[in-house]
Amino acid sequence: MATNLKIDGDRLWASIMASAEIGKGVAGGLRRLALTEADKEVRELLARWAGEAGYSVRVDRLGSMFLRREGTEPDLPPVLIGSHLDTQYAGGRFDGILGVLAGLEVLKTLDGAGIQTRRAIEVVNWTNEEGARFSPPMVASLAFAGKESVEWALARADKDGVTIAQALAAVGFNGPEPVGGRKIDAYFELHIEQGPKLDAAGIPIGVVTGGFPTKAMRIEVTGETSHVGPTPMDRRRNALVGAAHVAVAIDEIGWRYAPSEGKTTAARLDLSPNLPGILSDRATLYCDMRHPDAAQLAAMISDVEVAIQAAERRSRCAITIAEQWGFGGFSFDDGLVGLVRAAARDLGHATMDLKSEAGHDAYHMAAVCPTALIFAPCRNGITHNEAEDMTFDQMVPAADVLLRAVTARADR
Ligand SMILES: [Zn+2]
Numbered sequence: 001m002a003t004n005l006k007i008d009g010d011r012l013w014a015s016i017m018a019s020a021e022i023g024k025g026v027a028g029g030l031r032r033l034a035l036t037e038a039d040k041e042v043r044e045l046l047a048r049w050a051g052e053a054g055y056s057v058r059v060d061r062l063g064s065m066f067l068r069r070e071g072t073e074p075d076l077p078p079v080l081i082g083s084h085l086d087t088q089y090a091g092g093r094f095d096g097i098l099g100v101l102a103g104l105e106v107l108k109t110l111d112g113a114g115i116q117t118r119r120a121i122e123v124v125n126w127t128n129e130e131g132a133r134f135s136p137p138m139v140a141s142l143a144f145a146g147k148e149s150v151e152w153a154l155a156r157a158d159k160d161g162v163t164i165a166q167a168l169a170a171v172g173f174n175g176p177e178p179v180g181g182r183k184i185d186a187y188f189e190l191h192i193e194q195g196p197k198l199d200a201a202g203i204p205i206g207v208v209t210g211g212f213p214t215k216a217m218r219i220e221v222t223g224e225t226s227h228v229g230p231t232p233m234d235r236r237r238n239a240l241v242g243a244a245h246v247a248v249a250i251d252e253i254g255w256r257y258a259p260s261e262g263k264t265t266a267a268r269l270d271l272s273p274n275l276p277g278i279l280s281d282r283a284t285l286y287c288d289m290r291h292p293d294a295a296q297l298a299a300m301i302s303d304v305e306v307a308i309q310a311a312e313r314r315s316r317c318a319i320t321i322a323e324q325w326g327f328g329g330f331s332f333d334d335g336l337v338g339l340v341r342a343a344a345r346d347l348g349h350a351t352m353d354l355k356s357e358a359g360h361d362a363y364h365m366a367a368v369c370p371t372a373l374i375f376a377p378c379r380n381g382i383t384h385n386e387a388e389d390m391t392f393d394q395m396v397p398a399a400d401v402l403l404r405a406v407t408a409r410a411d412r
Pocket of ligand 1: 095096129191403
């Protein structure tokens with residue numbers, strides 16, 4: 001390929017800024033939860049851009065969108081570039097969005113240079129990557145990888161009881177294509193680092209070698225409703241208090257493992273009836289644990305189990321781990337990681353090897369095909385926050401590396 005092939009940075013930046021106009025938050029970022037009206041609007045914009053450029057758009061049963069630029073040998077398995085256009089409740093303009101729109105920019109750059117690749121290249125926008133509306137996160141790539149069934153994914157409900165199936169129908173993205181089940185040659189994802197290391201070091205390219213093992217769980221606490229006044233302290237079974245003991249214990253476990261980079265989060269608490277004047281009979285707590293070493297993660301999880309027993313005794317509630325899921329704890333494909341490294345070297349960009357501490361669709365795709373994850377710096381590592389930011393000069397090198405690595409792979 002032409003060694004001087006570069007993406008059009010202005011065009012990519014403009015597309016990210018156009019996305020940033022849809023589903024604006026309150027502080028300069030985005031609130032574009034999966035399968036809401038705002039998500040529908042940005043999906044329609046992506047489909048329009050694809051149509052104008054002449055790429056086919058197919059939507060699978062979980063709403064994931066696949067934009068395809070045909071190769072000279074259409075029967076060969078395609079190369080995929082993907083990420084997500086949904087955001088957190090208080091999210092940034094780049095998390096996920098950079099990866100999808102840089103993918104589109106790769107296709108347009110190849111068009112502009114008149115380059116045809118042997119393999120088709122597809123850009124995928126995965127549904128509900130964030131998990132901010134439907135749990136778990138990365139649910140569409142999870143099903144694409146065959147780790148859970150499509151029916152299971154369609155039945156996931158948000159906190160108002162709306163299922164993914166209903167939400168997909170409401171926004172018109174309940175597509176006909178099967179989820180997964182076809183051969184994919186390779187998967188590339190470009191994402192902001194969501195940590196401070198690249199920005200602090202002034203290094204433009206993060207070569208992601210693997211992911212932190214992560215375990216998440218839904219904990220159910222069962223108590224009993226009762227009047228807050230006359231009920232004696234020793235007869236109370238307040239589910240809120242049981243969940244609070246667990247939440248604090250989980251935080252303390254994170255502090256204990258922090259010297260070896262362990263982290264824990266008590267992230268969400270749903271209560272019933274959640275009213276003054278009455279003790280709660282039900283609490284649902286969502287939490288997750290991360291550690292670079294799988295054995296240490298297992299030790300953290302047994303600490304959580306012990307903490308649950310202590311919380312049961314103190315609150316007189318029944319507390320169970322109702323559901324668990326996990327990701328990470330693997331290495332990305334050596335060949336593809338090497339290709340990313342070579343692309344950066346050829347373009348004269350410094351790289352830093354990193355392990356991802358956040359979950360990405362690339363984690364699930366690593367079970368399907370050779371997969372690589374590329375990180376670009378973001379300011380101070382701030383993310384899942386409307387202040388999330390990156391500069392034009394931080395965006396361009398990573399997108400160029402993506403272009404170069406993908407093009408090389410698509411001609412394989
Ligand atoms: Zn993301």
